[in-house]
Amino acid sequence: xxxxxxxxxxxxxxxxxxxxxxxxxxxxxxxxxxxxxxxxxxxxxxxxxxxxxxxxxxxxxxxxxxxxxxxxxxxxxxxxxxxxxxxxxxxxxxxxxxxxxxxxxxxxxxxxxxxxxxxxxxxxxxxxxxxxxxxxxxxxxxxxxxxxxxxxxxxxxxxxxxxxxxxxxxxxxxxxxxxxxxxxxxxxxxxxxxxxxxxxxxxxxxxxxxxxxxxxxxxxxxxxxxxxxxxxxxxxxxxxxxxxxxxxxxxxxxxxxxxxxxxxxxxxxxxxxxxxxxxxxxxxxxxxxxxxxxxxxxxxxxxxxxxxxxxxxxxxxxxxxxxxxxxxxxxxxxxxxxxxxxxxxxxxxxxxxxxxxxxxxxxxxxxxxxxxxxxxxxxxxxxxxxxxxxxxxxxxxxxxxxxxxxxxxxxxxxxxxxxxxxxxxxxxxxxxxxxxxxxxxxxxxxxxxxxxxxxxxx
Amino acid sequence: xxxxxxxxxxxxxxxxxxxxxxxxxxxxxxxxxxxxxxxxxxxxxxxxxxxxxxxxxxxxxxxxxxxxxxxxxxxxxxxxxxxxxxxxxxxxxxxxx
Numbered sequence: 112x113x114x115x116x117x118x119x120x121x122x123x124x125x126x127x128x129x130x131x132x133x134x135x136x137x138x139x140x141x142x143x144x145x146x147x148x149x150x151x152x153x154x155x156x157x158x159x160x161x162x163x164x165x166x167x168x169x170x171x172x173x174x175x176x177x178x179x180x181x182x183x184x185x186x187x188x189x190x191x192x193x194x195x196x197x198x199x200x201x202x203x204x205x206x207x208x209x210x211x212x213x214x215x216x217x218x219x220x221x222x223x224x225x226x227x228x229x230x231x232x233x234x235x236x237x238x239x240x241x242x243x244x245x246x247x248x249x250x251x252x253x254x255x256x257x258x259x260x261x262x263x264x265x266x267x268x269x270x271x272x273x274x275x276x277x278x279x280x281x282x283x284x285x286x287x288x289x290x291x292x293x294x295x296x297x298x299x300x301x302x303x304x305x306x307x308x309x310x311x312x313x314x315x316x317x318x319x320x321x322x323x324x325x326x327x328x329x330x331x332x333x334x335x336x337x338x339x340x341x342x343x344x345x346x347x348x349x350x351x352x353x354x355x356x357x358x359x360x361x362x363x364x365x366x367x368x369x370x371x372x373x374x375x376x377x378x379x380x381x382x383x384x385x386x387x388x389x390x391x392x393x394x395x396x397x398x399x400x401x402x403x404x405x406x407x408x409x410x411x412x413x414x415x416x417x418x419x420x421x422x423x424x425x426x427x428x429x430x431x432x433x434x435x436x437x438x439x440x441x442x443x444x445x446x447x448x449x450x451x452x453x454x455x456x457x458x459x460x461x462x463x464x465x466x467x468x469x470x471x472x473x474x475x476x477x478x479x480x481x482x483x484x485x486x487x488x489x490x491x492x493x494x495x496x497x498x499x500x501x502x503x504x505x506x507x508x509x510x511x512x513x514x515x516x517x518x519x520x521x522x523x524x525x526x527x528x529x530x531x532x533x534x535x536x537x538x539x540x541x542x543x544x545x546x547x548x549x550x551x552x553x554x555x556x557x558x559x560x561x562x563x564x565x566x567x568x569x
Numbered sequence: 570x571x572x573x574x575x576x577x578x579x580x581x582x583x584x585x586x587x588x589x590x591x592x593x594x595x596x597x598x599x600x601x602x603x604x605x606x607x608x609x610x611x612x613x614x615x616x617x618x619x620x621x622x623x624x625x626x627x628x629x630x631x632x633x634x635x636x637x638x639x640x641x642x643x644x645x646x647x648x649x650x651x652x653x654x655x656x657x658x659x660x661x662x663x664x665x666x
Contacts, residue, residue: 171620183640190649195649203609206638216631217619330608350578457600461600
């Protein structure tokens with residue numbers, strides 16, 4: 112009877128997770144969906160305390176949860192919107208690491224009397240959990256710009272990766288046959304290495320796709336550990352995340368015009384790139400904030416294209432002030448939102464929503480692209496790759512095939528940039544040298560503030 | 570648990586997972602990923618189970634690490650997703666799509 116009640120409560124948590132994912136798929140219900148997910152997790156965690164068999168480790172368990180809370184909550188609360196993507200990557204990584212640790216402990220305890228099926232699932236959890244952990248750490252370092260954001264490819268890299276993968280598989284067989292501790296530790300080490308090698312060749316706009324993929328991986332490890340620990344709830348929750356994460360990864364890849372296969376196996380197909388022709392001095396037209404204000408003041412239609420630079424400078428309120436000012440002068444203003452502007456899909460929507468930009472002013476790429484022909488000024492704020500025509504004209508460049516915002520169709524283009532440094536993907540942008548382009552160098556917020564005061568003076 | 574039950578649960582959950590997110594606008598990709606990320610943090614349940622049954626210091630130490638990591642995952646994940654979604658709340662005159 113007690114078991115039945117526990118099973119039913121566990122099932123409730125599983126249903127809450129389904130409702131959570133369902134809710135998160137629609138803007139109106141998204142927040143409620145997330146809260147349902149949190150409720151499901153809370154129910155599951157409270158439930159497990161009633162199922163504990165020993166009491167002596169309870170202090171350790173509660174203490175560790177308290178410690179995790181003390182680390183996780185402030186990190187999630189205090190992180191700036193700009194740094195959100197890498198925090199998600201980090202959370203995903205620690206989840207994968209936790210799943211791998213759970214499997215390792217279970218193995219240490221029971222490897223002698225585990226069936227082959229159990230051993231296979233344990234091995235799977237250790238491999239994928241470790242890959243997810245180390246891979247997520249690398250994406251974190253990339254997004255935090257603690258290491259180069261460009262694809263890291265070294266000669267013979269694909270052979271090293273293939274060899275690592277082959278050894279992972281070989282050692283897996285060894286673990287299943289030998290059931291000793293050392294083979295498993297070697298397996299964990301090799302899997303960590305493979306995770307690093309897997310993510311290193313991924314660069315620029317593909318990083319969010321990889322985070323999503325690793326997220327799906329972690330889901331599958333959770334499902335596998337659910338099998339090992341005989342927990343239906345973990346199987347349901349993990350499989351849900353694995354399946355929805357896979358679909359989400361595919362949707363994200365499609366939104367960016369990438370093939371999922373290409374991203375997945377980028378590690379095996381990436382070729383070392385010729386260094387971009389550096390030190391080439393080409394004339395660019397840079398303007399003052401007053402020049403920009405005048406261009407804007409006499410426009411009939413202005414499209415604002417925000418990018419990561421806007422997020423870095425926290426300029427979302429200033430950009431809204433500028434837009435409101437232009438609207439009050441009778442100018443038609445829209446924001447052109449590229450699906451992957453910033454560091455993650457939807458990054459810009461979140462940022463502009465924070466500044467209370469009316470939803471109807473935000474135009475998605477497909478809506479705004481046909482209107483650039485009638486646009487007098489496109490003002491690109493801290494974006495680069497998402498407007499780079501190289502995506503259409505240069506086969507073989509890392510962003511080739513990604514749909515872009517066609518700002519080049521508008522009569523004038525203004526770039527607000529910190530420097531001539533190329534964007535996240537590390538590709539030169541020809542548009543910067545276009546005669547109808549005006550560059551305004553500096554921090555986006557500082558520049559926009561100057562433009563706003565110049566506009567007020569006109 | 571017998572194999573057929575496990576396989577049934579797995580296959581059905583795969584289809585549910587596919588179905589619920591098959592039509593989602595790119596605006597919600599990040600919060601959805603972040604929310605799903607928080608859900609797999611329930612591996613905390615597994616971490617608690619192994620910690621409870623730990624007999625040696627090594628087992629206990631590894632389980633404690635697993636509990637800490639998965640708590641960060643689950644709690645941080647839901648909090649950060651909520652913060653993202655907070656900004657989508659309907660505004661006066663603003664129509665949510």
